[in-house]
Amino acid sequence: DGGITQSPKYLFRKEGQNVTLSCEQNLNHDAMYWYRQDPGQGLRLIYYSQIVNDFQKGDIAEGYSVSREKKESFPLTVTSAQKNPTAFYLCASSIGTGGRGYNEQFFGPGTRLTVL
């Protein structure tokens, strides 16, 4: 059963704590992405990775960190430096085409993070 999974579905964090969101895919995709979605808004790109051991900042990377040690996994850490972390976080993957743009993305079900 191929796809992209995120865990946990709901996550609560106290202010000042770091928290890591999991994203795993078994689609053999090279590229993976993290987005943040606020209520009634579109998606904003946090980080993306086009290949293992490499990643780039998106539009709103401050207060977040990622790693890409394995092709299947792209965890996102929300650090205490992120001032307003309460949001819906979506992970996605795509075949990755080296910049040629034929990049339909497959999304996970999302993680809703709430800071208490």
Place this chain on the structure above:
Amino acid sequence: SQQGEEDPQALSIQEGENATMNCSYKTSINNLQWYRQNSGRGLVHLILIRSNEREKHSGRLRVTLDTSKKSSSLLITASRAADTASYFCATAPYNTDKLIFGTGTRLQVFP
């Protein structure tokens, strides 16, 4: 920065009616994609139209692209209550694997 802007922000129709959503963008693109999101869920890819295409169909979906006006439209024909969702356009700039998402149109289809 968000490149796509969608219009209208919200749309309410009766089952059986057609729904049209529009998307405008700012820079040259390789392709434009439409996605659907049910409340509290991930996005699902609907259709991709390349910059050298003008129209594309998939089932009850019809997408048009006008690169001279930097705009696209998504038409859902004979809508159903199950079509209730948010719809997003996403543009793929040249030489990148990134997508730039619009703000979305919330569609409500009443039975």
